[in-house]
Structure formats: structure tokens, C-alpha cells
Amino acid sequence: MNDPQAIIRQLLAWYDKHHRDLPWRTSPAAAARSRRPDPYHVWLSEVMLQQTTVQAVKPYFAKFLALWPTVKDLAAAPTEDVMAAWAGLGYYARARNLKKSAEAVAEEHDGVFPDTEDGLRKLPGIGDYTAAAVAAIAFDRQAPVMDGNVERVVSRLYAIDAPLPASKPAMKVRVRELTPEKRPGDFAQAMMDLGATICTPRRPACAICPIREHCLAFAEHDPERFPVKAAKKDKPIRAGAAFVAVNPEGEILLRRRAESGLLGGMTEVPTTGWTARENGGETADHAPFPALWEPCGTVTHVFTHFELRLSVFRTKADRRGGLDEWWEPVANLGAQALPTVMKKVISQAIPLAFEKHPT
DNA sequence: AATACGGGGAT
DNA sequence: ATCCCAGTATT
Known part of the structure; x- marks a missing residue:
């Protein structure tokens, strides 16, 4: 029971097969x-x-490799192109940091990635997990890889009662003990695969788990009790209005959001501020310019830490854009760095905006 | 230690 | 509805 060498051996054997x-x-x-x-x-x-x-990542991974086959290609790409290619994947700071890291690797390392945890950890957007994962998987380094899957597996294996995230360091100690000198990358991927396919959050498939004989949670007959987590806070609701203006040329008024913060560096239609209170009756009074603004429903979008309700207005009126605004052909919206909430807003005002042949 | 930061799939 | 995901950066 709980013999590290046996756990490693059985897990790697399972990984080789499955x-x-x-x-x-x-x-x-x-x-x-x-x-x-x-x-x-x-x-x-x-x-x-x-x-x-994994499912969400697959098409983006293929698109990025097709657009930028090497890290030097990515380093040379315009940031707007990278943001547009990332649009829809979320957590847009990742895209900004991806570009910065590519530049660092291309310029400071001549396109060769650092091959140690410490070297990788210095790149923007690479934290403890990613540094260890790349070091182990790409460079065969004995690095302790711990993500959400591994936390779940380890918390069950050792029946760790202390709640996350405070128990994270203790779990990292266990992962470090287990990570083998040989095949550390395969071990890490095996742990994550186990968490993704067998040691799942709910209804784990203990009956076919390759290491259940070592698992204290299985011995207790209640694996779903782990990992124990701190209670989470409830989500506030914010509201605002969004304005879709289409001019006679069939172009839509867009603008760029601030570089940092929510949806940083992404493209949006003009909106009011997103107030902290629920549905403040946002109206056309707050529009970016005077026109006949026609209400066309609301869009709800759930972010990590709040829920947003946007009242959508549209007009056919025209106006010159400001410094951070421009008119974009509706037919070209697919090439813009539009986050999902903005695609919802535009679709609400122009139902066929993202079709092949927009009206 | 707590908070900000997207989006979608599973249940 | 709720949970969670191959987390990181900032405060």
C-alpha cells in the first residue's frame, strides 16, 4: 500500500497501454x-x-501551427494577428504573454527554448505548472508537474483532508516524491490522463483504476469527497448597454479595449461602463453618438467573477470614428479579435453577421 | 492569501 | 444551476 515505486510502475504501464x-x-x-x-x-x-x-484547444493549436510553424514565426507576427487568432479561447493575457515569450525566445535564445524549469519559469505566462510540464515533457527533466488533475489524484491517493488551495504545497511534496528520474514527462502525462479519464471529479471509475490498491480515498469508499476545497464566493451581476452602428457602406463601428484588464487588447463595439449593479435600465441615452438607436434585446455572458447583462442597441446612422475607433466591413468580422461576448452582441443586432454571406 | 482573468463542456 | 478545466499575474 502506498509504495511509490509500485505506483509509478503501474501508472506508467497503464499509460503505455491507454x-x-x-x-x-x-x-x-x-x-x-x-x-x-x-x-x-x-x-x-x-x-x-x-x-x-483539450477539445477547445485542438482547433486553436492547429491554427497557430499553420499560421506560425516555428517560434520565430510567432515572434515576427503582428500582435493584432495573434490576438485575432486567439479570439474565443479566453484569458487573453495568455495571448499577449505568448507573443512576448516568443520574442524573448527568438531574440535572446536564437529560437531555442530554455531546457530547465528555472529558465522556462522566467518567460511571461509560464508559471510553476507550465515550467515543470515543458521541462518534463519536452526535455525529460525530473520536474514536479501539478495541475488540477494531479491535485485531484494526489488528494485521493493520500486522502488529504486539508482544503485547497492551502493544501497545495503539501500536495506538491507528494508529487515531488512520486516523480521518477526516468520518464518524468510520461509520468506527468499519465497522472493528468488518469485525472481526466478515470479519477474524474464525479463518479470516478475506480473499478478500472491502475493504482486503486494504493488509494486511501478508495479504501475509505468515498473518493468524491476529495479534493476538499474552500467555499467559493457568489457571482455579482453587472449591466450595461452595447451599441452596434452600421453605416451605409455596410461597415460596423469597432474600437480597441485597453491593453490590460478584462478582455485586454481585444476588439469591441462601443459600450457603456459595466456597472456593479444589476440592470440599471441602460438606454440609448448613453450611446456613443446621437442617432435613432433601436433596442434589439439583451445578451447575457458569464465571466469568471461576474455575470454581465448587456442591452443591445443598433442604428444605421453614420459618424466619424474617434481615435480608437474604426469602421470595419461586416464581411470582415471573422478576422477581428472579437471575444465571445462581442460576437454575441453583434449577432443579436445583426443575426447573419458571422455567416458566409452577411447582409 | 485573495482576487482578476474566458469560455465551454459535463452533469 | 453548478462544477471544473494540463493556471498565471497582481495585489
Whole structure:
């Protein structure tokens, strides 16, 4: 029971047999023949996978590699292009940091990624998890990889009663104990695969778990009790108005958001501030310019820490844009760095805006 | 230690 | 509705 060597051996054996084939992975067999995966691919995938599901990442990963096959290509790309390509994936600071890191690797390391945890950790957007993951997976370093999946697996394996996130350091100690000298990258991916496919948050498939004989939570017959988490706060509601202006040329008025903060550097239609109170009856009085503003419903969008309700208005009127505003052909909206909430708003005002042949 | 930061899939 | 996801940066 709880023999580290046995856990490692059984987990790696399971991984050899059941590992998932993902675009940024090389198979364990190929890795065994010293065919390491491309560090650029590993880094790109790991950043995209931060708080994001595999299914959501797959098409973005393919798009980025098609647009920018190497880290030097990405470093040379216009930031607006990177933001537009990232649009819809969320957590847009990741895209800004991705570009900064690519520039650092291209300029300071001649396009070669640092091959240690410490070296990787210095790049913007790379924290403890990603530094360890890239070091282990791409460079075969014995680095302790701990993400949400690993936290769940470890908390069950050792029946850790202390709540997250305070118990994180203690869990990291356990991960460090387990991480093997040989095949640390496969071990890390095995732990994450186990968490994603068997040791799931609800109804874990203990019956087919390769390490259940070592699991204290399984022995207690209540694995779902773990990981214990601190209570979370409730979500406030904010409200505002959004304005979709289309001129006679079939162009829509857009503007760029501030570089930092919520949806930083992304594109939006003009909106009022998003007040802290619920539905303040936002009206056309707050429009960016005087016109016949026609109400066309509301859009609700849930962010991590608040829920947003936007009243949408539209007009066919025209006006010159300000410094941070421009008129964009509706047919070209697909190439813009529009976050999902803005696509919802525009679709509300112009139902066919994102179709192949917009009206 | 707490908070800000997207979006979507599973239940 | 609720949870959670191959987390990081800032305060």
C-alpha cells in the first residue's frame, strides 16, 4: 500500500497501454527512442491548455501551427494577428504573454527554448505548472508537474483532508516524491490522463483504476469527497448597454479595449461602463453618438467573477470614428479579435453577421 | 492569501 | 444551476 515505486510502475504501464493520442504529443514508444516532442509545440499546447479543455484547444493549436510553424514565426507576427487568432479561447493575457515569450525566445535564445524549469519559469505566462510540464515533457527533466488533475489524484491517493488551495504545497511534496528520474514527462502525462479519464471529479471509475490498491480515498469508499476545497464566493451581476452602428457602406463601428484588464487588447463595439449593479435600465441615452438607436434585446455572458447583462442597441446612422475607433466591413468580422461576448452582441443586432454571406 | 482573468463542456 | 478545466499575474 502506498509504495511509490509500485505506483509509478503501474501508472506508467497503464499509460503505455491507454495514453491518448493528442496533436502535441509523441507516443511513449517514440519518446523511448529519444524522439522528444518539439518544445515549441509542447509550450504552445500547455499555455493553451491552462484552464482550458483539450477539445477547445485542438482547433486553436492547429491554427497557430499553420499560421506560425516555428517560434520565430510567432515572434515576427503582428500582435493584432495573434490576438485575432486567439479570439474565443479566453484569458487573453495568455495571448499577449505568448507573443512576448516568443520574442524573448527568438531574440535572446536564437529560437531555442530554455531546457530547465528555472529558465522556462522566467518567460511571461509560464508559471510553476507550465515550467515543470515543458521541462518534463519536452526535455525529460525530473520536474514536479501539478495541475488540477494531479491535485485531484494526489488528494485521493493520500486522502488529504486539508482544503485547497492551502493544501497545495503539501500536495506538491507528494508529487515531488512520486516523480521518477526516468520518464518524468510520461509520468506527468499519465497522472493528468488518469485525472481526466478515470479519477474524474464525479463518479470516478475506480473499478478500472491502475493504482486503486494504493488509494486511501478508495479504501475509505468515498473518493468524491476529495479534493476538499474552500467555499467559493457568489457571482455579482453587472449591466450595461452595447451599441452596434452600421453605416451605409455596410461597415460596423469597432474600437480597441485597453491593453490590460478584462478582455485586454481585444476588439469591441462601443459600450457603456459595466456597472456593479444589476440592470440599471441602460438606454440609448448613453450611446456613443446621437442617432435613432433601436433596442434589439439583451445578451447575457458569464465571466469568471461576474455575470454581465448587456442591452443591445443598433442604428444605421453614420459618424466619424474617434481615435480608437474604426469602421470595419461586416464581411470582415471573422478576422477581428472579437471575444465571445462581442460576437454575441453583434449577432443579436445583426443575426447573419458571422455567416458566409452577411447582409 | 485573495482576487482578476474566458469560455465551454459535463452533469 | 453548478462544477471544473494540463493556471498565471497582481495585489
